[in-house]
Amino acid sequence: MKKSRIILADTNSLFTDxxxxxxxxxxxxxxxxxxxxxxxxxxxxxxxxPDVMVIHQLRPDSGVVQILREVKRRLKDxxxxxxxxxxxxxxxxxxxxxxxxxxxPEGTNLAEFMEALRAVARGxxxxxxxxxxxxxxxxxxxxYDDPLGEITPRxxxxxxxxxxGLTNREIAQRMILSEKTVKNHVSHMLKKLDLTDRTKxxxxxxxxxxPQIAEEFFSLPAVQPMLK
Numbered sequence: 156m157k158k159s160r161i162i163l164a165d166t167n168s169l170f171t172d173x174x175x176x177x178x179x180x181x182x183x184x185x186x187x188x189x190x191x192x193x194x195x196x197x198x199x200x201x202x203x204x205p206d207v208m209v210i211h212q213l214r215p216d217s218g219v220v221q222i223l224r225e226v227k228r229r230l231k232d233x234x235x236x237x238x239x240x241x242x243x244x245x246x247x248x249x250x251x252x253x254x255x256x257x258x259x260p261e262g263t264n265l266a267e268f269m270e271a272l273r274a275v276a277r278g279x280x281x282x283x284x285x286x287x288x289x290x291x292x293x294x295x296x297x298x299y300d301d302p303l304g305e306i307t308p309r310x311x312x313x314x315x316x317x318x319x320g321l322t323n324r325e326i327a328q329r330m331i332l333s334e335k336t337v338k339n340h341v342s343h344m345l346k347k348l349d350l351t352d353r354t355k356x357x358x359x360x361x362x363x364x365x366p367q368i369a370e371e372f373f374s375l376p377a378v379q380p381m382l383k
Contacts, residue, residue: 248320257281
C-alpha cells in the first residue's frame, strides 16, 4: 500500500508531536512535522512535495494564503488542510477556487479531523459545519428558507465573486461596472442579509452553495437578462 506523506506545520511542537503519534498508528500515513507556519517555512514544505499539508495557527499577515493560492494554480495535486481558530475571507476564497482544500476548527475532535484529512487526501473539498456556523449569525431564524432569494440577481453575482475572494475593483472589472456601483451592491446586500462584513457574506454563500456554480453561468447570453 502506498502511504500518503503528511507534513504537519504548527508553532506548537506539542500539537504536532501529539498528532504525529496518533497518525503514526495509521498504516496509510507517513508523518513529518515542521515547527513554523510563516511564509518561508511554507515554501520549504512545498519544496518537499508532501501529499497533504496540515497547517495550524497561521501567522498573521504572513501572506501564506496568498502563496498557497498561487501554488494551487500551478500544482493542482497539492492538498492542504487548515486548522484555524477563526476563518477569513481569504481562506474561503482558497477553498472555493480549488478542491483538495479543507478548513476545520482547532477545537474539533479526532474523528472529524481524520474525516477531513482523508477527504482532502482524496482530493475533495472539506469545510467544517462549525466553521460555517461560527462565521454566520447564531440565530438561524434570522434567515429565510432561501436567504439569497432576498437579494437581487445582480447582488447575488457580486456575492458570487466576493465569495471567490475578489476585491471590489476586481469584481467591477468582471462585471463591467464602476467600483462605486459594486461597493453599493455589497453594502445593500449586507444590509438585506443582516450581515456585518464580507467574511460572513462569503460564509453564507458557501453554506448556500453559491461558489460551486461554474463562473461561465454568469456569462451565458440567455442568463444575462435575468441578472439585471
